[in-house]
Amino acid sequence: MTARWGALLRRHRIRAGFTQERLAEAAGVSIRTIRRWETGGRGQPHGPSVRRVVQTLDLTAGEGEQLLAMAADPVRAQRRTASPPRLRPVDFGSFVGRVAELGRLTADLTGARGRHIVVVHGPRGIGKTFLAWRWAAGHSARFPDGQLLADLRGFGTNAGAQAPSDVLYDFLLALGVAPGEIPGGIDERAALYRRVVAGKRLLVVLDNARDSNQVQPLLPANPAGAVLITSRHRLSGVAVGSGAESMALAPLPDSDARRILATSIGTRRAAGEGSGELLAFCGGQPLVLAAVAARAAARPELGLRELTEELRELTAASPASHDRTSGLAAVLGEYHPDVELMELGSGLLTQAHHLNEAGRPDDALSAITDAEAVYRQLDRQTPGFYRAGPLADCLMNKSLQLLDLGFAAEAVKASAEAVELRRPSDDDPGQRWAPTGGLLRMLVAGLENHAVLLCAVGRRSEALAALTEVVELRKRFVTAKQAGRTVSPRG
Incomplete structure (x- = not known):
């Protein structure tokens, strides 16, 4: 077993949101086995156990093949040329609107001018992450050297914000650097990262950033590719220090909001009695709209006006009712710490x-x-x-x-x-x-x-x-x- 294989497993596990205990339980292997694998302990991983872990982590075909190959023959697998890192595919079936925003991202991130760094900012639930993934998925061909993604968890409450040093470690692994070659200090890791990505046409997506300090070590020195950042804040430090463009994401217009509702409950019901009141209550926030649409679809016997009244009551009892940008935000936990x-x-x-x-x-x-x-x-x-x-x-x-x-x-x-x-x-x-x-x-x-x-x-x-x-x-x-x-x- 190699430390590289264990480090790759750890990166996939963290990205999928599993603790070691939960992964062991879900895959039907012992917690001692998961810990031994991730720490590079002795012994060859057992094939069926590795396959169950790969299935549990829901990896892409290429990621799963790489993990299985390294487990079966680590020496041979390490000699292979590393394929460019790629974002995992996402179903964008419910993505609606944002045509102007997508066009501006294309101009800012691929145009002839600027540093090709954009910060998309706005309140939680406004659709920043969805927009970033949609744009990245539609422009992968522009970045032949790959795409890197990090959820920086800048506003999480249970799992703390990602330390830039840990993100750099995962990025370097994805770029083919062996674990033993990754230095311990953040400055040394940042310097190595910038050397590795220098001149590469690479897209880096930094999602849910807390502040400029969390982002700065993760920016290439002179990107030949592009960097797309999402945050609830403007991150003025990134704009000043790195010349990033800033894009404020606004609520969806009524026509697009109604289309989101219609995808779940049908065009006729979405245009019927009470629909205007419900849409106004949602405030054009995609996350809120999706939740309301699911609630309406699960209760077809309930009129949309009745649904709006019910949601108003629930919101009025919310401990965060004083701090929200739409009526349902607090009910969804939008501004709630839990x-x-x-x-x-x-x-x-x-x-x-x-x-x-x-x-x-x-x-x-x-x-x-x-x-x-x-x-x-x-x-x-x-x-x-x-x-x-x-x-x-x-x-x-x-x-x-x-x-x-x-x-x-x-x-x-x-x-x-x-x-x-x-x-x-x-x-x-x-x-x-x-x-x-x-x-x-x-x-x-x-x-x-x-x-x-x-x-x-x-x-x-x-x-x-x-x-x-x-x-x-x-x-x-x-x-x-x-x-x-x-x-x-x-x-």
Whole structure:
């Protein structure tokens, strides 16, 4: 085994967002094996184990072949000429608009003038990363010496920002430098990096940069290629020190925003009643629009005006409602410090779905339980904000999974807790139910699901009580709405 093979595995693992423990679990190998591989321990990697790791990391065909070849015959593999590094392919099926911005990037990054460095800046969710990847994918032929990508994680909360020294190490590996030839200090690494890329027609994409200091060591001294940077800030230091162009990314115009909505819910519904109000609420932010479109597609029976009212209620209860550029931003975690945990919980529930599809219900329950732990942590950090939505939904999924596995009592307990989490407290003015009734509908849906589960386990009298409460809540809601009053859970 060679240190080069282990270093390459480490780079692919980090890029894919795996810890050593998670990769070992997902690929079905021991954590000791992953650690031994990455540290260049003795012994030849076992072929089937390496193949499982390659599949888990979802590498491109070329990357997977390179890793397998180095594991099978490291000496011969190292003698091969390294292929130019390339960005992984991305599906841009939902990419809409930005024609003028793409054209300006082409002019600035490939034109005759300037340093060919551009900083695309704007608030989170405005589409900076998507724009950068779209442009890079469409212009790969202009950069025959390859493309380098680093997510600098400048605004992450759980995984800290990438140190420039670590990014330089990964870049040098990708460019064919052996691990033993990479110096330890950042200045020495930066100098070696600039020597290696000197004169190369190479595209460097630095995504999610925190500040100019994080970016400066990663800039070629005199790029023959181009550098594309994304950040929430203008990075004036890069403009002054390196002559970078600056591009502020604005919200999408209404026509493009409506096209994004139409890709998920159809042209007729996207142009129908309530669509203008919903689009105005989203503020032209692609991330928000995509999330709203997915929510609308999952609930075809819900009118777009009702959906907008529901989202307004959720946003009003957000702890970040004072600091947002669109109504739904805080609900999505746009300005909330726990967005990574929210994404982890969502990823675990998606994993559970696929495990069930693969005939592994026990593993699916384990993934749902992990997601529950994530949402409970979020609830402890921001009491009340996640209970009625993500945590309650997760517990309902858990109850159904437990029922399928034959744990009836545990299933009823999880379902009952999901219902209680959806009951707002009269003591908390931020949890009152407005006449539009979005939060009320969440409780009603939970009670209806709980009633179905109670019937399934033979507890029909309790199921009838739950359905009776549903009817009473609906009556109370109708009466309060007609009177123009706010309705609470107790009348």
